[in-house]
Amino acid sequence: MTEPADTTPSGRRRWPDGYDPPRTRRELVDSALHLFEKDGFDRTTLQQIVSRANLTKGAFYHHFESKEDLLSQIQNEYLDTQIEAANAIVATQTDTVEQLRELIRLSLSGVATYRAHVAIFYQERRHLTGDRLAAVTEKRNELEAVFRGSVERGIGAGTFRADMSGRVVSFGILGMCAWAFQWFNPDGTLTIDEVAEQFCALVLDGLLA
């Protein structure tokens, strides 16, 4: 929420520092993130989203086709960021062990930074339909494939155990990380980096003393 501002008849908000479409879009996304996470996609109305952002439906339709379009842009925003960062790790870090460490750190920091995005991704994804659902599913598969590729290259190179299934291990690691949105508390005693170190130790070296 920011300071009140005038709105033109077209619904474009005049920010004190000038008309700013990216900022208007950001305010709408932030409002929706808060409301979708709290009340769910179905129970949140378009009017609630624009009211909370102190904007109008005109401003909304300048940026989004519909509530479902906004939901899909929220999902894409998160997945695009994670896919780009994961690909960068795989492209630059050639040591397989370090690569997996960095992917685990990325996944957990994604959960910490984009908590609402992640919660909404899992709780509301089924409200996407058609092409929007297909696009988000494809991106999720792409992100999973980066993790799986890293594990499988490590198995192929003899760095990781040959009796492990790359698919099961990568889903296990992804699940372990994604699940943190259910319990990780940014104000708790452990930082997300410390959680990442524990998860890396667990899946690389195991729990046995």
Place this chain on the structure above:
Amino acid sequence: MTEPADTTPSGRRRWPDGYDPPRTRRELVDSALHLFEKDGFDRTTLQQIVSRANLTKGAFYHHFESKEDLLSQIQNEYLDTQIEAANAIVATQTDTVEQLRELIRLSLSGVATYRAHVAIFYQERRHLTGDRLAAVTEKRNELEAVFRGSVERGIGAGTFRADMSGRVVSFGILGMCAWAFQWFNPDGTLTIDEVAEQFCALVLDGLLA
């Protein structure tokens, strides 16, 4: 769904083999599991639940106070089964490593057997309110505490590494297992027992060759 049957004015169904309240309840739960998972709690109406079960609202109110009551009974059904089995493992298996193995197997077999329960637990839990939410949250904490207790006893006994946080490790393992509802395919190439063996190997011995 079963064969058509007469219904009394009170909404009690006359099954061909006699009046059977547990069976009526089961049909309503199964109908709701299917609809809640497919369309979500909000979009599912009471009428859809009873129609799909070939029953009446009278039959519904004989067993449940409301749609929310039915949702909470679905959550409790799953959690009670898991808590009872987890406590039985801890009570009878004194070897810490085997105890954790059995808890992982239990958690994964729970996901395989109660897929819809688990999906609904994570997607719809926020629709519970008041005492119903408190009761389900308490049971979820109780189940997590059994896992955590097992890990912490293993750390205390020197079986598991002393530099690990029982809280982080147990949430990691629980997340890894719970996440399987997102990807495990009962008709796929791996059985849930094989997934359990891979997860046990991963968290106990680690991925490094």
